[in-house]
Amino acid sequence: MSNSILFAFLDYPPKSGPGSNRNYYLKQHFNKLGWCTKVLTIAEVDNDSDISFTDDTDIIRVKSRDATEVFSIAGKYPKIVEIPDRWYLWIIPALIKGYQQSKKNHFDYIYASFPAYSSTIVGYLLSKILKKPLVLDLRDPFRFRYDPENMPMHWLYRLLEKHVIKQTKYLLTTTQACATFYQNLYPNFPSTNVHVVHNGYAHEFHQELPKISRDEVSKPFILLHSGILYQIGRNPEALLIAIKLLIQRGTIKNGEFKLRFRGGYAWPELSQQILDLGLTNYVEFMDRISYLEAINEMSKVDANVLIQNSLFNLQIPSKLYDILALKKSILAVTDEQGALAKEMSFLGLPYFSNSAENIAKLLTQLISEEQLPLSDDVLQQRSRFTMNQHLSSILSNSLKS
Template structure:
């Protein structure tokens, strides 16, 4: 039986970013499946990046924008002086108005199911409100695990997640599900499900080429951070190689310690930083490089970056710089084109780069990594409900 579904996604196209593609693909696939989807999202003023290539449209899909004043800068200032403000997210004010909106919509549309998207806690807050008030089944989709699982400063935030005992919880890996149980969330293991993430169909069909100059070129896309995705060891390892390697970072700017490092290395011109680009343009560059880089340090041991599935679908050699036993390491153990290097260990990274240069790509089924495949699995989850 086709369903009337309410989806709470404060960040939805044209908002850009690694996680937006997951929830938009689920919405589009459900609409194509014949379900009626109403998406509650925020106004564009909240979004820091845009990616119109992620835009979805279907006769069964209706997007409702709830307008509110962005409080990102206000929260940034207040968190410096009032500790309790760090437990609020950028959509906290929006969520208050979104609850009013969904309350009025429920009275006329009678939703059968509500789905909310993390990492915005406010999305789950709105879904909890409508689920409890009208006794509607609820799926809380955790594209990333709750922050208190990997950030000790967020331990008190547990109380904000205990209301999810009312929801069926969907995670991207079995490891994430086990971590959520062990963290003391009041949720039965029987209500925890796993639907792996995915990438755009373009990533699995785009033609791969090699750098035009015949050199060896590495590409890293997305954000990096000193305390969890530090790129400095990678740059030092590249600089120590006897043969030249070009490195492109797409989507972020170097932090101060990286700028200082670039002044000390032998060939800083081989390290290039490119600002944010839409996903289709990034894919073209990624498909034309020699190999791809994934960096996941201790802080992100429970997380799997969405770009990993994009990289796998591109059928390129991948150097994974992470910790043994991390969620990303575990999920790639059987991937023939992934080479592992220990995060924070320059010699291990250097050896990984050497192995990367000599790696012969193994042919795979590229389509199994797509969001379309992921969305089909999500639809199967609804059938269980």
């Protein structure tokens, strides 16, 4: 009899994005490894899907609505409407459908995926109701641990984290730093049941991307940051100062270099800093595009930059692995003690710093020559199938013992 698992995913195709992509390939890989899988998710229409996708009988969809739309008056709503997240209206219908599915299928595990609070709650409650072991996938730490915007609701999220961890059989994180953080927070949780499953890249997804010929590579030299910027946590100040240094030294000339922020918007102080540094001709902000379009853009530019300040030291952006799979040059503006820097060091990619002077040196190297891509053997260590194969072995072996 095949091992069986019920996944509770808020993010799943046709919804677009890296979280949806990760969850989709987790299910596909577990199927390939012989598991019987079911996915409990919301019914949502998204024309920006990154994956050619058709539902099958393994996908159980629950009708839900965005609470900020349901309770909005003239486009405004109280902050409490977003607690624990905007999609909490799917929790009760999901519990009903999950319970109904348990009568038709034997589940060995319930799997909950965070950072969506609502899917974590669905998985937690189904695990308690069905008395099945919970696998908790913490792609990020619980948000209140690092996000000052959640300060007023710390007590609620702290309580939720405590109860969910207590119910959890296996705790998964995407970085060793996050695993160690939670082991220190919950010393009574068995350390043998905490496992690091890196975000990785989906080989199948990247195989379907169009190949870029050399004459399609951008001119002038384009350094791309794809994604949201934050004043605290993802602030490009050190990078901007580094670019100013290179302009003063004559390494960068007007018309030959462009820093592109895709999907990131400038707050007033950032706009003023760009103006004060004289970088208006060197920096551009462009509108958000779909995840698939963003990956395509990453493949066309000369180099990609990740910005991960110390607020996010326990996390590694999944874009790192997409960039590596594309075999593109990369620069990281990050704390040298953070998880991103440690992962890049492990992979033999010493292209990171949070010092403007060091960033200027690394950027000079980037402009003068392409980085050597990772070998296929090293890259394979971070393929999502390799990660999911490892996870499958952990869960299967537990059922045998």
